[in-house]
Amino acid sequence: MKFFLDTANLKEIREGASLGIVDGVTTNPSLVAKEGRSLEEVAREICDLVDGPISLEVISIESKEMIEEARRLARLHKNVVVKLPMIREGVKALKVLSGEGIRVNMTLIFSPSQALIAAKNGAYIVSPFVGRLDDISSEGMNLISDILKIYDNYGFNTQILVASIRHPVHVVQAARLGAHIATMPYSVLEQLLKHPLTDIGLEKFLADWQKRKELLPK
């Protein structure tokens, strides 16, 4: 399973990358706005830190403008994947861009039918938002298993990127189902590698070793 960081914060990306387990990065307009810098500037620096797919989202909502914006973003770096919203205009833009060989991540996916349409038009990635579905008392993970089943039925190559992850259990559930990618905030990546029993165990090992050292001849 690939791990992506869902952030535009360079400090977090640098930290995550130093662990060697970050395969890519996803951003969205809200995350980029938090950094207070231009998308192009942030994007170039992210591409220098992580050698993997970097999703950059368009802000246009008409297909003609989306296509122009997407082409411009794709030219920034070979690793850029353009993110388009799953709306009617986005579907039109997807068809044109995927035909040109531009990799597209269809975002804001909340239903199996949206994921099916995105795959039919050649999406490289789909981003179903599990956390936001959970937030409205809907089982977000059911959407992931539905999309996996549908893609398997027809042999679609579109990768399923589980988005809007809120906690480590979301990542483990997505891995159990066999989703291709999980994108997560830096805090969730940290939580994934921690266990209190590991810390307690290590503390005890080191304390026991210190006692033993006192017994050794000086």
Ligand code: E4P
């Ligand atoms: C996906 O690429 C989105 O950026 C992201 O996962 C949205 O998550 P949120 O629901 O926590 O904002």
